[in-house]
Amino acid sequence: MRRRANQAEVELTPLIDVLFILIIFFVLTASFVQGQIPLDLPDGRGTPPQEQGMTISMTEDGSLYLNDSPVDREALIEGARMALDQGKSLILVADRSIPYGEVASLLDMLRANGVSSVGLGLKGTEP
Structure with a gap:
């Protein structure tokens, strides 16, 4: 009786390990994406x-x-209300180093007190 030569086999364990690592990587990176507000900001020209x-x-x-x-x-809320009553526009300009959450909380505070029409200003650039 003759023995058969060993047949080549594909090991699936390393392949499955790599696939699980890829799945874990994509799940972890996907969880870091936070909900974003779609904004189309002006570039400051014009x-x-x-x-x-x-x-x-x-x-x-x-x-x-x-x-x-x-x-x-x-006093800011009172002045903003007076400006809107006079038909003036309100523009909020904030220092670049301020976290945007603080700017958003200021906008929320204004909105909660009846001042809802506030624009965001930016540093102008020459065209």
Whole structure:
């Protein structure tokens, strides 16, 4: 009796290990993607608006200014309401180093107090 030569076999265990590692990688990276608000932000070029409204500034240390005058949150809300009653636009400009969550909470605070029409300003660039 003759023995048969060993037949070549494909080992599936390493292949399955690699596939599980890939699945784990994709699951972990997919969980880091957070929900995002779709925004189409302007690039800062173009003509400036004809009528200047009121500017709300937020500095790096969290200080608030209304048209370059320091204000607290209550005075900011009152000044913003008066500006809207006069038909002026409101533009919020914030320091680049401020986390956007703080800017969003300021916008939420304004919106909760009846000031819903606030634009976001950015540093202008020359075309």
